[in-house]
Amino acid sequence: QKEVEQDPGPLSVPEGAIVSLNCTYSNSAFQYFMWYRQYSRKGPELLMYTYSSGNKEDGRFTAQVDKSSKYISLFIRDSQPSDSATYLCAMLLWGKLIFGTGTRLQVFP
Amino acid sequence: EAQVTQNPRYLITVTGKKLTVTCSQNMNHEYMSWYRQDPGLGLRQIYYSMNVEVTDKGDVPEGYKVSRKEKRNFPLILESPSPNQTSLYFCASSGTSGNSYEQYFGPGTRLTVT
Numbered sequence: 537q538k539e540v541e542q543d544p545g546p547l548s549v550p551e552g553a554i555v556s557l558n559c560t561y562s563n564s565a566f567q568y569f570m571w572y573r574q575y576s577r578k579g580p581e582l583l584m585y586t587y588s589s590g591n592k593e594d595g596r597f598t599a600q601v602d603k604s605s606k607y608i609s610l611f612i613r614d615s616q617p618s619d620s621a622t623y624l625c626a627m628l629l630w631g632k633l634i635f636g637t638g639t640r641l642q643v644f645p
Numbered sequence: 646e647a648q649v650t651q652n653p654r655y656l657i658t659v660t661g662k663k664l665t666v667t668c669s670q671n672m673n674h675e676y677m678s679w680y681r682q683d684p685g686l687g688l689r690q691i692y693y694s695m696n697v698e699v700t701d702k703g704d705v706p707e708g709y710k711v712s713r714k715e716k717r718n719f720p721l722i723l724e725s726p727s728p729n730q731t732s733l734y735f736c737a738s739s740g741t742s743g744n745s746y747e748q749y750f751g752p753g754t755r756l757t758v759t
Contacts, residue, residue, distance in 0.1 A: 542687075570746050578753070579735050579737075579750030579751050579753055580688070580735070581749075582746070582748070585746050624687070624688065626746075628746045631676075632693075632703075633748060637686065637687035
């Protein structure tokens with residue numbers, strides 16, 4: 537079993553839709569939970585991070601962590617074509633990042 | 646501009662021909678790391694360095710070497726490349742290993758070994 541599982545998609549939604557991206561994990565010792573965004577032909581960039589259970593909002597993005605279920609989510613409200621990218625969940629354990637495989641999202645006009 | 650640079654961006658080579666991919670960061674970061682990204686496998690760490698002259702293996706170090714002689718540079722060396730090392734490679738850096746949840750990635754190097 538992988539430490540971090542993520543549905544690879546692809547996920548295709550119309551502009552304005554609410555998008556939900558999810559990851560599950562197996563190691564309860566993970567300290568931080570992150571979402572990275574990767575545009576085509578670019579390196580990943582940090583979108584959001586959190587370290588506790590609950591929700592964290594940043595504009596149209598909400599990161600949710602449920603430590604009891606070992607489940608994290610990223611919600612994107614009012615999705616835009618510019619949100620089209622691959623979204624990677626990542627977890628930090630003693631300075632080491634462990635990534636999910638990424639979910640490819642396409643938002644069409 | 647704060648950035649991580651990698652060179653070359655694209656490389657096609659033959660089995661057994663030694664190559665080096667350079668990585669440089671201008672943010673005075675202590676922590677640097679190399680990843681490879683493959684379809685269905687995601688990003689996997691090859692090697693990392695917590696400071697000058699301090700390097701350690703990641704999850705997939707076989708067939709790779711690194712060195713950290715200067716804080717800003719962290720080259721990845723393939724002494725005898727093989728086709729299974731065909732991949733997309735990323736260098737990354739962060740301030741310290743403690744807050745390495747925020748790693749800054751380079752633009753990637755696409756390597757093909759024939």
